[in-house]
Amino acid sequence: xxxxxxxxxxxFLKWMIAKHPDALFAFIRRVRPNLALGAAGPVFITRFxxxxxxxSRPDIFNVTYAPMMDPSVGPFMLGRDCTEIxxxxxxxxxxxxxxxxxxxxxxxxxxxxxxxxxxQIYTQNxxxxxxxxxxxxxxxxxxxxxxxxxxxxxxxxRWSRATQYDMFHNLDxxxxxxxxxxxxxxxxxxxxxxxxxxxREQLKNGAPLEDVFSRLLNSHFDDSIGFADERxxxxxxxxxxxxIETTSAAIVQxxxxxxxxxxxxxxxxxxxxxxxxHLMYRYCWEALRFNPINPFVVRHCRTDYRIAKGSLRATxxxxxxxxxISTRSAMRDGLQLPAPSxxxxxxPESVYMHLGYGMHTCLGDQISRxxxxxxxxxxxxxxxxxxxxxxxxxxxxxxxxxxxxYDTPV
Numbered sequence: 138x139x140x141x142x143x144x145x146x147x148x149f150l151k152w153m154i155a156k157h158p159d160a161l162f163a164f165i166r167r168v169r170p171n172l173a174l175g176a177a178g179p180v181f182i183t184r185f186x187x188x189x190x191x192x193s194r195p196d197i198f199n200v201t202y203a204p205m206m207d208p209s210v211g212p213f214m215l216g217r218d219c220t221e222i223x224x225x226x227x228x229x230x231x232x233x234x235x236x237x238x239x240x241x242x243x244x245x246x247x248x249x250x251x252x253x254x255x256x257q258i259y260t261q262n263x264x265x266x267x268x269x270x271x272x273x274x275x276x277x278x279x280x281x282x283x284x285x286x287x288x289x290x291x292x293x294x295r296w297s298r299a300t301q302y303d304m305f306h307n308l309d310x311x312x313x314x315x316x317x318x319x320x321x322x323x324x325x326x327x328x329x330x331x332x333x334x335x336x337r338e339q340l341k342n343g344a345p346l347e348d349v350f351s352r353l354l355n356s357h358f359d360d361s362i363g364f365a366d367e368r369x370x371x372x373x374x375x376x377x378x379x380x381i382e383t384t385s386a387a388i389v390q391x392x393x394x395x396x397x398x399x400x401x402x403x404x405x406x407x408x409x410x411x412x413x414x415h416l417m418y419r420y421c422w423e424a425l426r427f428n429p430i431n432p433f434v435v436r437h438c439r440t441d442y443r444i445a446k447g448s449l450r451a452t453x454x455x456x457x458x459x460x461x462i463s464t465r466s467a468m469r470d471g472l473q474l475p476a477p478s479x480x481x482x483x484x485p486e487s488v489y490m491h492l493g494y495g496m497h498t499c500l501g502d503q504i505s506r507x508x509x510x511x512x513x514x515x516x517x518x519x520x521x522x523x524x525x526x527x528x529x530x531x532x533x534x535x536x537x538x539x540x541x542x543y544d545t546p547v
Contacts, residue, residue, distance in 0.1 A: 150174075158432045162466035171444050171452035179459040180438070180452075183466040185473035187445050191436065191462045192494040195219055198436035198460055200497070205304045205315065209322025210374040211367070215304075218496060221363070229364060230372055230500060233352045242282060243414070243507045249274045250515040258543070263525050266392070266516065266539040271385035272297070274512055276377075278504075283376045284336070284348030288328060296321040297381035298535065304378065306534040308435070322374065329370045349376070380501055382535050383430050387491065387509050389528055389536040391424040392516065396524050401480050409517035417510040419482040422489050426468045427480075429491055433463040464490040519543045 153161040162183050165172050170184040182191050191198050195218035203216035214226040253273060257264050264270070276293045280286045287293040303318030337354050340346060350373055358364040395402045405420045438458040445451045454460060467490060469477045474488055492499040492506075499505060516522060521544030529538040 154432055158465060159469060162432075162463055162469065166466060166470060169452075170450045171454070173452065173454070173458070176455075179461050180454050181433075181466075182444060182460060182462045183470075184445070184450065185467040185470040187450070188462055188464055188467035188490070189494055190444060191460065192434075192464075192497065194442070195496045197439055197442045198462070199439050201435050201437050201459075202304050205307065205318060208319045209300055209303070210325070210378065211322075211371045213371055213375055214500075215375070215379070215497070223496075225362065225364065226368065226372055227500060229353075229358075230349075230375075233349050233356075234501065234504070236503065238282070239503060239507060242278070242504055243511060245281060246274060246278060246508050246511040247515070249277050250512045254515055254519065258519065262545075263540045263542050264516075264519075266389055266541055267385060267536055268538075270512055270516065271388040271536070271539075272381055275381045275384045275508065278508065279377055279380055282348055282504075283373065283380075284346065284350030285329070285373050285376055286332075287377075292324070292328075293377065293381075296325050297377050300374075300378045301382040302534060305431075325374045325377070326370060329373055333366055333370065349373075375500075379499070380504075383499075384505060384508060386430040386536055387421075387425055387505075388512050389539045390428040390430065391421050391509075392513060392541075393524065393528055393539070394424040394427045395420070395517075398480060406517045406522075409514045414507075414510070416482070417514050418506060421510045421513050422491060423480055423482050423484065425491055426489065429465050429468065432465045433461040434493075434497075436460040436462055464494070516541065 150161075162181075165181050166183045170182075171187060172181045172183070174180070182188055200216055200218050203212075206213045206216040212222055214223045214230075217223045250270060253269050254264065257269060272294060273290070276287075276290065276297070279293070287296075299314075299317040299321035303314045307314045307318075333354070336346070336351060340351055340355055344351075350369075353369050353373075395405050401420070401424075405417075405424075408416045408420055436459075438454045438456055438460050440456045441453060443451055443453045468474070468488060471477045474484065475481075492502040519541075522541055523543065525540040525542040526538075528536045531537040
């Protein structure tokens with residue numbers, strides 16, 4: 138879309154995506170579900186089965202992240218579909234993020250969220266969710282569970298935002314956004330390059346460290362595997378890049394959707410006071426369906442491909458096309474979801490693509506399924522909680538401020 142951004146049609150399209158995405162996608166789904174905007178324009182994929190088809194073919198629909206990732210964090214799994222780096226690094230990182238850690242992660246997130254709320258609730262009449270919960274708790278978890286403490290919170294906030302912005306949201310190729318990402322990556326690498334030998338020495342001296350970074354350093358990877366210290370550093374950087382802004386946006390945007398629905402909000406507050414973790418998750422994931430973190434993901438079509446082959450909506454996507462695969466639209470597809478405009482907590486799990494789909498299912502998907510509901514749970518436990526203002530995106534892609542207010546604690 139960057140090539141056409143000066144044209145009135147492209148400007149209108151960007152405005153619609155920003156302000157009225159569901160109306161735009163509903164129109165495209167009805168009129169031409171796989172819409173190509175001219176020979177040079179992007180292709181929108183909007184129907185549920187077609188979105189899943191496209192995301193299941195990474196060899197055809199290639200990710201576009203490498204030019205933004207490589208100068209910042211180095212060659213990374215997310216920018217290297219169908220390669221050894223992707224398969225090896227993802228497999229190793231998943232092995233060290235153990236499923237048996239999940240109960241402890243839940244307790245850790247619950248403790249961190251509670252500490253943040255308790256610190257503020259008796260001293261002021263508002264809580265700013267982004268800076269004190271939705272960004273802060275994931276960064277604290279990155280420090281304590283992943284073992285990436287950072288020099289200070291301000292640096293961690295800045296590194297997270299700068300890398301996410303350029304890698305996944307800088308469609309207009311803003312050079313300042315790109316440079317901020319490069320600077321953040323270089324600073325992160327310099328920090329971790331110093332931290333790694335220090336941590337290794339601690340472990341050698343018997344420090345009982347059980348975070349992901351320490352587990353990696355405690356392991357021996359044969360040279361033939363190709364997972365040396367540089368790969369460890371890159372993947373540790375990835376835990377910050379991928380784990381903060383998406384989590385924060387999910388928390389803020391789903392909360393906002395709950396607050397818009399008084400009856401549903403009351404039900405969710407009741408669930409937040411119970412011990413039903415699964416039901417809390419259900420309320421969160423359904424609320425997020427109405428305002429997910431991204432309207433679409435961007436892919437590059439490597440070779441001519443006929444999407445939805447054999448159906449009336451079948452379309453040939455030409456090699457070289459930019460493809461906008463809308464998971465947001467898919468999750469509102471009335472031909473796949475009954476009553477897509479209704480709030481329903483009994484939908485099949487397969488409906489939700491908040492954590493990606495196929496090869497690009499989020500590396501930390503199991504952690505996100507715990508962390509997001511636990512932070513939301515603690516917020517909903519505040520008596521009389523309600524928004525004090527609308528979400529403030531400050532002209533960027535992420536929620537930057539979301540103040541909530543509440544009844545005076547007793």
